[in-house]
Structures are given as C-alpha cells and as structure tokens.
Amino acid sequence: MALRDSWIEKRLSGEWQVAGGEQSGTTPSTHGNGTQASNGRNMSQMHFARQGAITEEMHYVAKREKLEPELVRSEVARGRMIIPANVHHGNLEPMAIGIASKCKINANIGNSATSSNIDEELKKLHHAVHYGADTVMDLSTGGNIPEIRKAIIDASPVPVGTVPVYEAISRVRRPEDLTFSLMLEVIEEQAEQGVDYMTIHAGVMREHVPFVRKRITGIVSRGGSLMAHWMEHHKKQNFLYENFDEICKVFKKHDVSFSLGDGLRPGCIADASDEAQFAELKVLGELTKKAWEHDVQVMIEGPGHIPMDKIKEQVDLEMEWCHEAPFYTLGPLVIDIAPGYDHITSAIGAAMIGWYGASMLCYVTPKEHLGLPNPDDVKQGVIAYKIAAHAADLARHRPGARDRDDALSYARFLFDWNKQFELSLDPETARAMHDENLPDDFYKEAKFCSMCGPKFCSMSITQMAEAESGQDQAERKQKFAELLVKVQGAGG
Amino acid sequence: MALRDSWIEKRLSGEWQVAGGEQSGTTPSTHGNGTQASNGRNMSQMHFARQGAITEEMHYVAKREKLEPELVRSEVARGRMIIPANVHHGNLEPMAIGIASKCKINANIGNSATSSNIDEELKKLHHAVHYGADTVMDLSTGGNIPEIRKAIIDASPVPVGTVPVYEAISRVRRPEDLTFSLMLEVIEEQAEQGVDYMTIHAGVMREHVPFVRKRITGIVSRGGSLMAHWMEHHKKQNFLYENFDEICKVFKKHDVSFSLGDGLRPGCIADASDEAQFAELKVLGELTKKAWEHDVQVMIEGPGHIPMDKIKEQVDLEMEWCHEAPFYTLGPLVIDIAPGYDHITSAIGAAMIGWYGASMLCYVTPKEHLGLPNPDDVKQGVIAYKIAAHAADLARHRPGARDRDDALSYARFLFDWNKQFELSLDPETARAMHDENLPDDFYKEAKFCSMCGPKFCSMSITQMAEAESGQDQAERKQKFAELLVKVQGAGG
Numbered sequence: 001m002a003l004r005d006s007w008i009e010k011r012l013s014g015e016w017q018v019a020g021g022e023q024s025g026t027t028p029s030t031h032g033n034g035t036q037a038s039n040g041r042n043m044s045q046m047h048f049a050r051q052g053a054i055t056e057e058m059h060y061v062a063k064r065e066k067l068e069p070e071l072v073r074s075e076v077a078r079g080r081m082i083i084p085a086n087v088h089h090g091n092l093e094p095m096a097i098g099i100a101s102k103c104k105i106n107a108n109i110g111n112s113a114t115s116s117n118i119d120e121e122l123k124k125l126h127h128a129v130h131y132g133a134d135t136v137m138d139l140s141t142g143g144n145i146p147e148i149r150k151a152i153i154d155a156s157p158v159p160v161g162t163v164p165v166y167e168a169i170s171r172v173r174r175p176e177d178l179t180f181s182l183m184l185e186v187i188e189e190q191a192e193q194g195v196d197y198m199t200i201h202a203g204v205m206r207e208h209v210p211f212v213r214k215r216i217t218g219i220v221s222r223g224g225s226l227m228a229h230w231m232e233h234h235k236k237q238n239f240l241y242e243n244f245d246e247i248c249k250v251f252k253k254h255d256v257s258f259s260l261g262d263g264l265r266p267g268c269i270a271d272a273s274d275e276a277q278f279a280e281l282k283v284l285g286e287l288t289k290k291a292w293e294h295d296v297q298v299m300i301e302g303p304g305h306i307p308m309d310k311i312k313e314q315v316d317l318e319m320e321w322c323h324e325a326p327f328y329t330l331g332p333l334v335i336d337i338a339p340g341y342d343h344i345t346s347a348i349g350a351a352m353i354g355w356y357g358a359s360m361l362c363y364v365t366p367k368e369h370l371g372l373p374n375p376d377d378v379k380q381g382v383i384a385y386k387i388a389a390h391a392a393d394l395a396r397h398r399p400g401a402r403d404r405d406d407a408l409s410y411a412r413f414l415f416d417w418n419k420q421f422e423l424s425l426d427p428e429t430a431r432a433m434h435d436e437n438l439p440d441d442f443y444k445e446a447k448f449c450s451m452c453g454p455k456f457c458s459m460s461i462t463q464m465a466e467a468e469s470g471q472d473q474a475e476r477k478q479k480f481a482e483l484l485v486k487v488q489g490a491g492g
Numbered sequence: 493m494a495l496r497d498s499w500i501e502k503r504l505s506g507e508w509q510v511a512g513g514e515q516s517g518t519t520p521s522t523h524g525n526g527t528q529a530s531n532g533r534n535m536s537q538m539h540f541a542r543q544g545a546i547t548e549e550m551h552y553v554a555k556r557e558k559l560e561p562e563l564v565r566s567e568v569a570r571g572r573m574i575i576p577a578n579v580h581h582g583n584l585e586p587m588a589i590g591i592a593s594k595c596k597i598n599a600n601i602g603n604s605a606t607s608s609n610i611d612e613e614l615k616k617l618h619h620a621v622h623y624g625a626d627t628v629m630d631l632s633t634g635g636n637i638p639e640i641r642k643a644i645i646d647a648s649p650v651p652v653g654t655v656p657v658y659e660a661i662s663r664v665r666r667p668e669d670l671t672f673s674l675m676l677e678v679i680e681e682q683a684e685q686g687v688d689y690m691t692i693h694a695g696v697m698r699e700h701v702p703f704v705r706k707r708i709t710g711i712v713s714r715g716g717s718l719m720a721h722w723m724e725h726h727k728k729q730n731f732l733y734e735n736f737d738e739i740c741k742v743f744k745k746h747d748v749s750f751s752l753g754d755g756l757r758p759g760c761i762a763d764a765s766d767e768a769q770f771a772e773l774k775v776l777g778e779l780t781k782k783a784w785e786h787d788v789q790v791m792i793e794g795p796g797h798i799p800m801d802k803i804k805e806q807v808d809l810e811m812e813w814c815h816e817a818p819f820y821t822l823g824p825l826v827i828d829i830a831p832g833y834d835h836i837t838s839a840i841g842a843a844m845i846g847w848y849g850a851s852m853l854c855y856v857t858p859k860e861h862l863g864l865p866n867p868d869d870v871k872q873g874v875i876a877y878k879i880a881a882h883a884a885d886l887a888r889h890r891p892g893a894r895d896r897d898d899a900l901s902y903a904r905f906l907f908d909w910n911k912q913f914e915l916s917l918d919p920e921t922a923r924a925m926h927d928e929n930l931p932d933d934f935y936k937e938a939k940f941c942s943m944c945g946p947k948f949c950s951m952s953i954t955q956m957a958e959a960e961s962g963q964d965q966a967e968r969k970q971k972f973a974e975l976l977v978k979v980q981g982a983g984g
Contacts, residue, residue, distance in 0.1 A: 112942060112943060112944055112945040112948065113945030113946065113947060113948075141944065141945060141947070141948045142945060166948065169947070169948070175953065175956075209957065209961075210961075212954065213958065213963055216898060216901045216902055216905060216968070216971075217901050217904060217905045217951060218905060218950075218951055218954030218955070218958070219950055219951075219953070219954040219957070220950050220951065221950055222944060222948050222949075222950045222953070224950065225950040225951075225953035225954045225957065226953055228953075228954065228957045229953050229954075229956050229957040229960065232957045232958075232960040232961050233957075233960050267901070267904075267905075267950075267951075268897065268898070268901035268904070269886060269894060269897050269898075269901070270894065270897070270898050270901060271901075307883070307886045307887050308843060308844065308847050308883055308884070308886070308887035309847065309887040309888075309889075334843065334879075334883040334886070334887070335879060335882050335883050335886060335897060336897035336898075336900050336901050336904075337882065337896050337897050337900050337915060337916060337917055338875070338878075338879050338916065338917045338918070339900075339912065339913075339916050339922040339925070340916065340917075340918055340921035340922040340924075340925050341875055341876070341879060341917065341918065341921075343836075344835075344836055344839055344875075344876055344879055345879050345883070347836055347839075347840060348839060348840050348843045348844075348879070348880070348883055351800060351826065351840045352800065352840075352844070355800050355801065366925065367925055367943070368943075369904065369912075369941075369943075370922060370925040370926040370941060370943070371925055371926055371928055371929045371930070371941050371942040371943055372929060372942045372943050373943075374928075383830070383833055383836075384833070384836055386830075387827060387830050387833060387836055387837050387840070388840070390827050390829065391799070391800055391826040391827050391837070391840055392800070394761060394799045394800070394826065394827060395799050395800035395801040395826070396801075397801075402761060402762065404829050405760065405761050405762070405827060405828035405829050406708060406760070406761075406762050406828075408828050408829050408831075409708045409709050409759070409760035409761070409762060409763075409828050410708055412709060412759075412760070412861065413708060413709045413710060413759075420831065420861075421831075423829060424829060424830065424831050424832065425829055425830045425832075425833065426830070426832055426833065429832035429833075430831040430832040430862060432832075433831075433832050433858065433859055433862040433863055434862040434863055436863055436866075437863045437864060438863065449861075449862060449863050450604060450863040450864045451604060451859070451860075451861075451862070451863055451864050451865075452604055452633065452714060453604040453605030453633060453634060454605065455605060455633070455661070456604065456605075456633045456658065456661070456714050457714075458710075458711055458712050458713055458714045458716065458717040458759075459709060459710055459711075459712065459717075459759075461667065461711070461714070461717035461718060461720075461721050462704065462710030462711040462712075462717045462720065462721075463710070464667075464721050465701065465711070465717065465720045465721040465724045465725075466705065466710070466724075468721065468724035468725050469701075469702075469724050471705055476708070479708075
C-alpha cells in the first residue's frame with residue numbers, strides 16, 4: 001500500500017474530521033483503495049486548508065520543512081504555498097512549493113519524436129530524483145505518451161507535472177485541428193492517471209500575438225506558440241482562457257495544481273521583460289483569482305532569458321500581479337552565447353531569482369537549445385540547480401540551511417577528506433577528482449591535496465600558526481562533531 | 493620583434509613626447525631592444541598618464557575597448573583602471589582592468605610539488621588564452637619555478653601575474669626563515685623577467701591574526717597563512733607592510749602592478765564578511781594610497797566565499813575604502829557543499845560581483861578544493877568565467893556588449909545552426925551536443941532539433957503563426973545580416 005492511500009481513502013470515506021469540528025460526513029463513502037474517483041467533491045489541499053483542516057500531506061510537509069503545521073495550512077489556504085498531490089498519486093511523498101519553504105527545483109524529462117524510450121526515461125527519472133530534483137515534468141511529445149507517463153508516475157516519489165497540450169497535439173493532424181473538448185479529454189485522462197500539476201497556457205491572448213513580431217526569437221514556449229498559431233489561424237480567442245472554469249472543475253476533483261504557463265516568456269536577452277511577457281503575466285494574475293475561487297492550487301511560470309539587472313523586477317511584478325502565488329521560473333539564462341553550458345548561464349539567474357523570492361526553479365541542462373538531454377545531462381542540470389536553490393536558501397537565511405555547508409567546511413579545515421566527500425552534492429565526483437592525483441588511502445587524512453602540495457596548504461599553515469600561539473583544534477573538532485549529528489542524524 | 497619593443501625603446505630613448513608639449517628628453521637614451529633596464533626612471537603607465545601622456549598601450553586598450561584614449565588615460569591616472577604591462581613583457585597585447593572597461597577574467601595556472609611540468613603548463617596557458625582568459629597567474633610552487641615562469645611569459649600575449657612569496661618560500665627550509673631581503677630579491681628577479689602584476693600580502697597585520705581563530709576555515713590564502721605563521725613565530729609585524737615603499741620602487745622601474753592580496757579572505761560561507769577580512773581591506777586602502785604616491789598601479793584582491801546577499805556590500809566597501817582601485821575577486825563561491833562543481837558555485841557569485849562593479853574575476857575550476865587543475869579543468873573554469881563576465885557586461889549595459897547575443901539569437905530563430913555554433917563561446921562543444929542525435933548535414937538547416945522534434949519546435953510554429961498573419965522573416969534576416977557584419981567583421 002502506498003504512503004497516501006489510507007489518507008485519501010479516509011478523506012473520501014467521510015471519516016475525515018475538519019479541524020474546528022465540522023464533520024464532512026455527507027461525502028459519499030467509497031470502498032476499496034484511495035485511488036477511486038472523488039465523485040465531484042473538491043479534494044484540493046487548498047480546499048481543506050481553507051476549511052481549517054490540516055491534512056496528512058500538510059503534516060508531512062511541515063515535518064520535512066521544519067515548519068509548524070498550522071503555518072503550512074495557512075500558507076496553502078492563502079495560495080502562497082502549494083502541495084501538488086493528485087489523489088491518484090498514492091506513492092507520492094508530499095512536498096511544498098512556496099516562499100515559506102525551501103527553494104525547490106524541477107527536472108524536465110520525457111522524450112521527443114526523434115529519440116528516447118521508456119527505459120531511458122525511467123533512467124532520467126532515477127537520476128533526477130537521486131541527485132535531488134523536487135519535482136519532475138514529463139514533457140514527452142513522441143511515442144506512446146500515456147504509457148511513458150504511467151511508468152513515470154508509478155515510479156516517482158516526487159510530484160509529476162505535464163503539459164497536456166503536447167498529448168492533445170499528438171492526437172490531431174495539424175495544430176489548428178485542436179479543440180477545447182479534445183484538450184479537456186486529455187486533461188481529464190491525465191488527472192485520473194495521477195498527474196500532480198499541469199502547465200496550462202491560458203494566459204496567451206489573441207491581442208498579445210502582435211507584440212511578438214518585434215522580438216528576435218518570437219515565441220519560445222511550445223504551448224504558447226501552438227496557442228498563438230491556433231488563434232491566428234481561427235481568428236479566435238484562446239479556448240483555454242475562455243473555458244478556464246471547466247479546467248478548474250477537473251482539477252479540484254483530483255487535486256491537480258495549475259502551473260499557469262508563460263507562453264510568451266522571452267527566449268533571448270533582447271526580448272526580456274517586454275510588452276508581450278508582461279501582458280500575459282497580468283492575465284495569469286486574473287486566472288489565479290479564478291482558480292482560487294474553486295480552491296484550486298496555482299503556481300505561475302516565469303522566464304526564461306533575463307539579464308541580471310532585470311531579474312528582481314520579474315519577482316516583484318509576479319508577486320504584485322499574481323497575488324503572491326508561488327513563482328516557478330525556467331532559469332533564467334543571463335546571457336545567450338553559451339550553448340552547451342546553459343546549465344551554468346541559467347544557474348546564475350536561477351540562484352538570483354530564488355534569492356529574490358521564486359519558489360521553484362526549473363532546471364536547464366547543458367543540452368538546452370541543442371538537443372534532447374540524456375541521463376548524464378539530467379544529472380548535470382539537477383546538480384547545477386541544487387547549487388542555485390541552495391544558494392538562494394542561504395541568501396534568504398533559512399534556518400538551518402547553512403548547517404551542511406558549515407559541516408563540510410569543518411571537514412575541509414580538519415582534513416577529514418571522506419566526510420568532505422560525503423557531505424557533497426555529488427560525493428562520487430568529488431572523490432574521483434581528488435583521487436585523480438592522490439588516489440592512495442593515506443591521502444584521505446593528509447594535510448594537503450595536489451593543488452598546493454604538502455608545503456603550501458594554507459589550512460595546514462594556519463594550524464601551524466595557531467599552534468605557535470598555543471591554540472589546538474579541539475574546539476573546531478567538537479563543533480564539527482555536533483554539526484555532523486545535526487546534519488547526518490537528520491538524514492543529511 | 494615583439495609588439496611593444498619599439499614603444500618601450502622610444503620611451504627609454506628620450507624620443508617620448510608627453511601630450512601637452514613637455515618633452516621628456518632628459519631621459520637617458522638606451523640602445524638595443526626595449527627590454528633594457530629603465531635606469532631607475534618611473535616607467536609605469538600611471539606615471540605617464542598623470543603627466544598627461546597617452547601611451548601606445550593606452551591607445552591599444554582604447555581601441556580594444558572602444559573607448560576614447562583620453563578616457564583611458566584619465567582612468568589610469570585616477571587609479572580606477574590599470575594596464576598591467578611590464579616593460580620586459582614585449583609580446584604582451586595590452587589590456588585594461590577597470591570599471592570603465594569590460595569585465596575581465598583571470599585563469600590560474602602553474603604546478604605544485606605533486607604534479608605538472610612545463611609542457612603541461614604551456615598547454616594550460618594555451619587553453620586559457622584560447623577560451624578567453626584576459627590574464628593568467630603562474631602560481632607554480634614546485635619544480636624549477638623561474639624556468640616555468642619564463643616559458644609562460646615568453647608564450648603569453650596576456651598579462652602574467654605571480655605570487656612571489658611562493659618562490660621565496662621554495663628557497664628557504666621553513667616558512668619562518670623568510671626575510672624581507674629574500675622577498676625583495678625574488679620580486680626584483682621576477683620583475684626583470686617580465687611579470688606584469690604581483691600579489692603582495694602586505695595587508696595582513698599581526699593584530700588581525702587573533703580574529704581568525706573564530707573562523708571555521710582559518711586562513712585560506714597561501715600567502716596570508718605564510719605571513720601569519722611568520723608573524724606568530726617571530727612576534728613581529730608583517731615585513732611586507734613595513735617595507736612597502738621598497739617594493740614600490742622596484743615596481744615603478746619595470747611597471748609591475750600591485751595585486752594587493754587578500755590574505756584573510758573568507759574560506760567558507762560561515763566566515764564571510766567578518767572582522768578579519770574587513771580589517772585587512774582597510775589596510776589595503778591605506779597601501780593603495782602609498783603605491784599611488786609612487787605612481788604605481790594597484791588592484792585589490794577580494795573573496796572568496798560570500799553568500800549572495802552579502803556580495804554587494806563587498807564591492808561597496810572596497811570602492812569606499814580602497815578609493816575605487818579595480819576590484820579583482822576570486823569567485824566568490826555562494827555555497828560550500830558542491831566540491832567538483834565550484835566553477836558553477838563561484839560563477840554565480842562572480843557574475844553578480846562583476847555586475848556590482850568588480851573589474852576582474854579570478855576563475856575557479858571544477859577541481860578547486862580537490863586537486864591541481866588539468867588542462868580540461870582550465871577550459872571548464874575559463875568558460876564558466878567568460879559566462880560570468882559577459883553576464884556582468886550585459887547587466888551593466890556596456891555599449892555593444894549584447895551584439896553577439898542578439899546575432900546568436902537571430903541565428904537560433906532563423907535555424908542557421910552553423911552560425912549559432914560559430915557565435916558560441918565553445919563552438920566545438922555546441923556542435924558536438926547538437927550532432928549527438930542529429931549528425932547529418934541536412935539537420936544544419938532543419939527547423940528543429942532533437943529536443944522537440946519536427947512537430948513541436950516553438951520557433952518553427954511561431955513562423956507558421958506569423959505566416960498566417962502575412963508576416964515573413966525578411967526583416968529578421970536583414971537585421972541578422974547587419975549584426976553579423978558588426979560582430980564578426982570586428983573580429984567576433
């Protein structure tokens with residue numbers, strides 16, 4: 001039985017007790033496992049939170065984040081935090097995205113028409129989760145899309161997001177053949193399968209499309225470009241905007257969270273922070289309020305390519321116009337001239353936007369702009385983004401965030417090489433780099449590495465200087481031991 | 493004959509005409525090549541600048557930076573820009589470090605006692621310069637140090653910096669055997685050999701050492717720790733501080749620039765921006781004024797490990813206390829837990845500090861904290877720092893800085909894959925990543941890559957959407973062609 005099955009079953013069966021006393025005993029009772037339909041009842045975390053209830057998912061999140069459960073509840077109720085947790089994703093280990101919790105990262109996986117298969121995608125999922133992705137998005141656009149997605153959801157302990165328009169497009173001959181009823185059908189199927197959040201490009205309006213003509217790189221969101229093409233072809237308004245309530249009805253039944261897509265995000269530095277992007281952002285704010293009327297959870301997608309001096313403005317405007325719904329950004333990349341290294345160009349922007357207040361950072365791999373990432377690209381992207389998110393947590397002074405850094409720094413100064421590797425984001429790589437020149441076990445306690453050699457290690461010389469003035473390393477050793485218990489005792 | 497030989501010969505021979513009319517005809521004339529001694533005359537760029545003279549080096553820099561020569565002169569005179577250009581480094585292609593010019597990067601090369609040889613170091617030099625390092629530092633601490641350095645200076649078109657205390661230490665049995673006269677001897681020899689700038693740890697004072705005991709990682713500058721050890725052993729003040737004028741006299745004769753070392757820079761996030769670091773920074777400001785009294789050029793070294801929220805303060809204080817002398821920082825790293833990826837953790841901090849006003853960024857390679865970098869590590873470090881410095885130039889809105897980004901973005905939108913690779917910081921890597929899935933020549937004009945496949949490329953769909961409304965790509969093609977002339981015509 002999966003972690004959440006009994007929680008959800010209880011909630012569906014009417015045993016659920018809302019904090020404050022009101023019993024939800026009128027809910028139709030179900031038999032069997034918790035993945036049954038909710039028969040129209042609102043199952044969203046936001047709905048429970050607004051009724052004053054602290055769900056098991058909220059308790060779980062509170063423990064992970066070292067926050068008070070009531071704070072989690074109130075943030076979810078306010079819309080400033082989301083817990084993407086589809087009732088059909090039983091083996092999910094609930095996590096939260098929001099300014100009150102640690103900065104999160106997402107890894108995109110999924111195939112395209114030219115490459116990949118299920119095994120390769122499951123390998124990517126494994127790499128992503130192993131190196132620390134907090135959510136994954138399955139962006140498959142080729143092959144048997146529902147089958148790949150089912151395999152990913154079944155195997156994933158982290159929330160799974162999708163962009164349903166990809167599957168919808170795969171079912172029509174030309175993009176202009178898309179209809180809302182087909183989209184809704186796909187959305188419902190994916191919701192029933194257990195997708196935790198979905199990117200919906202409901203904010204790209206027909207009147208925004210002319211703004212794009214001034215740009216160098218036009219529209220760089222696949223969903224955004226598909227909607228623009230559809231609107232230009234039919235001379236009609238965005239059907240996702242016009243039928244937004246219908247989508248909310250599906251979402252609240254299964255507790256799918258919105259990731260309101262930034263279909264007009266800038267695709268290069270020249271296009272950053274332009275009329276098109278900001279016009280859409282305002283509509284996303286309007287849609288946020290609509291979703292919240294249904295108690296449906298929302299986060300807002302953000303760019304993309306933004307120079308450093310314009311990053312803060314992105315967060316400030318998102319918070320103002322989108323009512324502080326969690327901001328979920330792709331990078332942003334801070335330059336355009338480094339294809340092959342865009343995990344780095346974007347980690348710079350991601351760290352900064354996380355510091356300024358974004359709640360989740362969508363990774364970019366070294367392959368961005370060049371091809372579909374393979375499992376090693378996924379690893380490189382995830383690690384670059386663990387760095388960015390952790391840098392953001394340190395800069396925001398999150399309680400306890402620095403403990404692991406401090407422990408590693410003690411290990412470094414005290415020449416405990418094995419602990420230094422263990423405390424690293426990627427122990428195997430750290431160890432391999434050290435061992436490239438000095439492989440022998442002897443060097444795991446040596447007071448130097450090959451960078452400076454035995455005569456020039458500054459930390460070793462500092463210890464000599466301290467010895468000259470009568471200081472030993474007992475105090476540092478004591479503090480190191482205490483930190484290790486705190487960091488590794490708590491599961492690292 | 494090397495680029496600068498005739499310039500320097502002219503200046504030594506008395507042919508030099510100071511702008512404004514005053515002829516410097518009293519200078520003793522020399523015969524032969526320009527690498528002869530200056531017989532005690534002040535040969536520093538700052539000295540000429542302050543006399544109102546625009547040297548050939550300043551003209552050269554003005555052309556490279558697209559600045560007015562008079563602006564370069566006045567910035568050098570003011571001390572806000574330096575042109576590290578030892579009169580004995582004839583084949584140097586002069587460059588500038590300062591807030592008015594583009595953000596620069598330095599690559600550290602050099603061996604240690606445990607590894608490396610001359611060929612390997614020349615390979616590192618080649619990689620560093622090929623991928624765009626603006627200066628290199630030879631930090632060799634083992635083997636035949638003067639021989640390695642000579643080979644590097646002879647081969648290097650970019651300024652070469654050193655840390656002379658390393659060679660001095662290699663000549664004594666124990667660090668405490670160091671004397672000022674030995675240091676001065678080494679400094680003079682290196683100056684005569686053509687070293688363009690030297691790190692001198694004259695700001696670490698005896699009274700600062702106790703501050704370090706509270707730190708997790710003590711002193712992480714090799715020079716800083718050696719001076720601290722020497723002071724603690726002898727119970728005496730820093731001999732570099734006490735004999736600073738003697739060093740200035742050597743420097744002005746050969747035009748060596750100071751890189752005033754931050755011997756007490758923090759070595760971990762916990763130690764960032766502490767009493768020790770700031771106490772030393774204030775002394776560096778005092779020494780800057782002393783050096784300027786000799787018309788000797790100065791830049792100030794900076795940290796190290798600093799969380800994002802404290803980076804701006806570093807620049808603000810440096811500018812205030814060190815009178816706007818160019819700031820030359822190592823990273824900073826914004827977290828401590830990613831050994832093996834510290835080129836990324838530090839590129840984040842480097843980009844930000846460059847935006848805030850640092851003039852040169854000393855790279856960090858993936859091997860930092862783990863071992864001596866090999867040539868591929870040098871490449872990875874240089875590219876990460878080209879990204880950081882370029883991001884800083886974009887964020888500071890340097891005129892023309894974005895042209896190459898815009899050209900590459902047009903290439904991207906117009907599916908000119910070959911131009912996209914050409915305009916990249918590392919064309920071979922970009923091409924190889926693209927070709928991993930789609931190697932055929934046919935795909936070099938394809939309207940997709942393997943990331944999205946033929947049906948899902950947002951840029952291709954945008955072009956379809958624009959075609960629906962009657963827009964073709966003629967205007968973008970025209971602008972792309974114009975930018976290409978500007979970017980590639982000017983040497984890329």
